[in-house]
Amino acid sequence: MSAENATPGPGANVKVERIKRGWQQDQLAARAGLSKSMLGKIERGERPLTQSTAAALAYALGISLDALLGQAPPPKGGEDSLRDLRTVMRRFDMAGGDEAARAPHLEADLAELFRLRGDADLAAVTRRLPVLLRRVQDRAHATGLPADWARVADVYSAVYWLAARHRWMTMAELAVVRQHQAAERASGLARAVAARDEAGTFLNGGDFVGGLAVVDRGVVEAESAMKGRDRHVALGLLHLRGLTLAGRTGDKEAAARHEREARKAASHLDADVDVQGIHFGPENTLVHLVATWADLKEHGEALEVGERYLRDGPSLPATRIGPLHMNLARARLALRDREGAVDELAAAWKAAPQMARVHPTSQELSRVLVSLHRRSNPKITALARRAGIPL
The missing domain is CATH 1.10.260.40 (lambda repressor-like DNA-binding domains)
Structure with missing residues (x-):
């Protein structure tokens, strides 16, 4: 023992x-x-x-x-930013001044925020969110335009993402409420993304069956109210969330259904689409499949899909590649390939170091690998130091 x-x-x-x-x-x-x-x-x-x-x-x-x-602690120096962010979120219904309608450089600043999200730069996203969220809210109140409310919904999606990565669930759930409020004044795609993120709060809370119900409701709305490319993207994003939730419940039949529908939606796209930092298309479908196969304990299948995807040259950003390597590490560890698991976890740290530090899968894999290897493996020693685990 x-x-x-x-x-x-x-x-x-x-x-x-x-x-x-x-x-x-x-x-x-x-x-x-x-x-x-x-x-x-x-x-x-x-x-x-x-x-x-x-x-x-x-x-x-x-x-x-x-x-x-x-819960993970805030990024270094991020406490003041989070305090300011909570204030802006509370003031969702408070309009700004007339000058808000101009909002110079807003598009460039939003593009930079979503780029940082894709890079999984949690610290930079934390710093930028309060001011940018206030600016987009003020502009939407000033103009009332659906396009401006869509921007508000997009920024709240980034707030949800940041909060969920750190397991700050009170903030994540309020972000989704605000995201829905903005999306109702915007577009069908914004509403679908809000439903996806709402299902994410169920996922993060461990209520996988409830999350699947949210996904199904979002799918019905998107199928009945949307057309063209946005419809394919909306349905794809929702079915990928459903795929993850079904994997967590161990329901292979539901997982297969969501996989089939996600692939069908992806078949209408030549390449993955970036929806303000959220990706959908053939590549992200494969990345989600790796995670689901690992959840369903089909570890050989997870490795086959993941290795093939990486050989083909991935184009997805760090926010997707980091978790991909974490899930490949899970599969390798389950198949008793400890050295391979260490290498995959090191690759996750290389791709997205800030995410690897706070992600529960990374934390748990590090804990187990350190426990199994202790001081006998220099790679584990280096990994433990990066993760802040004492040896």
Whole structure:
């Protein structure tokens, strides 16, 4: 039997919360529908805590999923920006001055924000969001134009993305409420993206079935109200979210349905489309498939799809490539390829270092790999130092 692992990470939080309640492992395992053996491996750092298992454990413990996974701290120096951002979000219905309608350089500043989102530069996005959100809100109130309200919805989508990456779920959920309010004054595509992000809050909260219901509702609206390219993009984005949610529930039939519909939508596009930092098309469909195959424990299939995609030369930004390598690391670790898992995790850090630092999958893989290797592997030592894990 391995010694208990003291390396911090989401899986280690399970033991902390269990002991708080005075429960034995068999008590928590029974409540969560797990075997005692699996729970022990998670607590000792011999097996990574997956999102679906974390959701079951959080429910059994009577806490939120983000409480179990642990909220990430703000980027360095970002506390003031987050305070200002909350203020702007509260003032959603307060119009700015007449000068807001001019908003010089707004398009260039928005393009830069979405570029930074694609680069997974969490710190820079945090700094820019408060001022830019205030500017787009003021302009939309001044003009009342659907195009300007679409910009507001797009920026709130970036707020949701930032909050979800750090598991700040109160902010994420308010961002989605505001995003819906803006999208209702904008376009069908804005409403579809808002539905996708709303389903994301269910995903982040561990309510995968509720998230699927949100996706289905969004799909019905997009199918009935939209046409042309925007319809294909809207449906594709929604079905990719559905694919992820179905994978988390372990529902292979639902996953296959969402995969089929996402591929159908992608077939109408020559290449992936960038919707203000959110991508849909043939490439992002494959990236989502890797994650879903890993969730469904089809690890060989996940590796085959991911390796083929990387060989073909990916064009997606860091915000997609970083998680792709994390999911390939999950698959390799499950297939007992520890060295390969270390290399994939290192690639995730290289592609998107700020995301790797806060992402629960990266944190959990680091915890388990450090626990299994300890000081015997110089790659793990370097990885642990970057992740802030003591050896």
